[in-house]
Amino acid sequence: MNVLIVYAHPEPTSLNGSLKDFAVRRLEASGHQVQVSDLYAMQWKASLDAGDTLAPRSDAPFHPSLDSKHAFENGLQAPDIAAEQEKLRWADALVLQFPLWWFSMPAILKGWVERVYAYGFAYGVGEHSDARWGNRYGEGTLAGKRAMLVVTTGGWESHYGPRGINGPIDDILFPIHHGILYYPGFDVLPPFLVYRTGKMDAERYATTTDALGARLDELFTATPIAWHPQNSGAYEIPALTLKPEISPGQTGFAAHLADAA
């Protein structure tokens, strides 16, 4: 199968760099084809702006989504954007690997999402009607592919626990898991997490790579997180709220799980 790793860390000799190299070797040893978008090495342009289209619409000021649509539909996207979209089309699975900086992905990776996720490619796809609100949240251009996060953080696991001060890690990652990956159609696997990176030694590194290797071995067989697809009947349209009989009385991110309590 084809695996795209989008990787965001500025230092090749870092823990993140080592884990990325390990992942490439493990996946290739399993017979997969691997491409890596090493965003820092590529000097990826992080900020979405008018330079992302080769020929802006002539009749209006720059508009992030309308100019993205125009460029996508007319083959006028900046070449770096089109190249990443092509890698996504090629991939059967996407791995986003990054250190958790200020409780989200690094800016350079956020800018990859913003620029590569063009209107017509990752959003603004499909019909809007009484029964459908576009192909998103479980449907879309990237449906049928899998995605998984590999995330490192200096904090302790307890800090990210159900009552931990940073908030539960599943909730911190929900906007990425559900809002960035499930949105254009990916089946999203539970994340692979490394805590307390400041306390990494040879022994922990060995157990960490063992665990990461096991997760990569089941990249195409593990059970994805089961959210309700948007157009499956679980949501009122156009309010896009859960119907009363779905997760009755429940609110918040976890209410969108198909197996919510």
Add this chain to the structure above:
Amino acid sequence: MNVLIVYAHPEPTSLNGSLKDFAVRRLEASGHQVQVSDLYAMQWKASLDAGDTLAPRSDAPFHPSLDSKHAFENGLQAPDIAAEQEKLRWADALVLQFPLWWFSMPAILKGWVERVYAYGFAYGVGEHSDARWGNRYGEGTLAGKRAMLVVTTGGWESHYGPRGINGPIDDILFPIHHGILYYPGFDVLPPFLVYRTGKMDAERYATTTDALGARLDELFTATPIAWHPQNSGAYEIPALTLKPEISPGQTGFAAHLADAA
């Protein structure tokens, strides 16, 4: 009072640009001093990297936090970083204004946080002991200052409601409110939100600016969101989990509110 607006939108004639201009006029009319960091106009460097220090540590590969610490302590930060820190010291209140892109702030603003929030300035501040885990979450360099988000989104309010498909807006913004603003000490006000930006007309624009003006008028008097400060006794240290008697049985972001149910 002194107000810093950090603003992230690529097009000056956009709704965001108009709201930013309105905010500057309103605040100045109230007698406040206003500075604007217009990140796109400044061509703000979004990606944190080894270029952020004028003289890297000589004994080791680049390390995001250790090199940040070294640069901050030795006056070796890139001038754009030091200038933004000086604006934060000057400010009595910070407004972050941005369109919600993929359920978070634009990459250029995330990169402002990552680069300006140096080790020793916004994290790694204060003692670590049995009773304290650094000056953070309610204490820190920026304690005594206020902060508020002004956020626009194309989605409907119901999409961001308690059972809305995107997740509740308060939960989507928690990593920014609590993790980026409360962390270095800001008192955080409820956000000002504009939904369905694609359906803005003159009438809605007038009511929107009226509402924004009212919120800016009470920037220094409104009641901040009341979370438990980290070192106030509400958390076990070093696990940093809420003590059993605090928000008993409750989990998730909202459990950290001092007035949690």
